[in-house]
Amino acid sequence: MSFQAYLDNIETKTGLTPRQFIELPTEKGFDQTTKATPIVAWLKEDYRLGQGHAMALVHVITKGPLISDKHVGKGGAHGDASDTLWLDGKDSNPNA
Numbered sequence: 001m002s003f004q005a006y007l008d009n010i011e012t013k014t015g016l017t018p019r020q021f022i023e024l025p026t027e028k029g030f031d032q033t034t035k036a037t038p039i040v041a042w043l044k045e046d047y048r049l050g051q052g053h054a055m056a057l058v059h060v061i062t063k064g065p066l067i068s069d070k071h072v073g074k075g076g077a078h079g080d081a082s083d084t085l086w087l088d089g090k091d092s093n094p095n096a
Contacts, residue, residue, distance in 0.1 A: 002080045003067050006056035008090040014047050018060050018087040025061050032062050060085065 007018045016024075025031065030039055036058045043054040059067070065085040072083045081095040090096065 002078055003056060003059075004080050004082075004085055004093075004095075006053050007060070007085060007087070008093075008096075010047075010049065010053050010057060011090050013049070013053075017089045018057070018065075018085065019089075021057055022061060022087070030061065034062065036062075060087065 010021070011017055025034070025039065025042075028042055030042070036055065039058045039061060040051065040054040043049040043057060049057070065087055067080065067083055067085060069083045072080050086093040086095060
């Protein structure tokens with residue numbers, strides 16, 4: 001599954017865009033320095049997200065929308081169209 005596909009699935013499951021998720025961690029006391037474990041636990045408890053989906057959000061929350069170009073432009077299940085993740089909703093993604 002591509003990085004963007006994880007984020008799109010999270011939106012389908014929760015009704016929240018990735019950008020909306022970026023705003024929520026500060027209410028829990030999380031920021032860019034927070035380790036993954038407490039963020040994953042919060043996402044599992046409050047949103048019933050599994051490890052892979054939660055880790056995709058951890059990346060966005062702690063590092064922003066840029067990803068490694070390792071799979072960018074590559075075919076297959078793990079390929080992403082861009083090195084910048086779309087955070088404003090899957091239905092408005094120009095790369096989809």
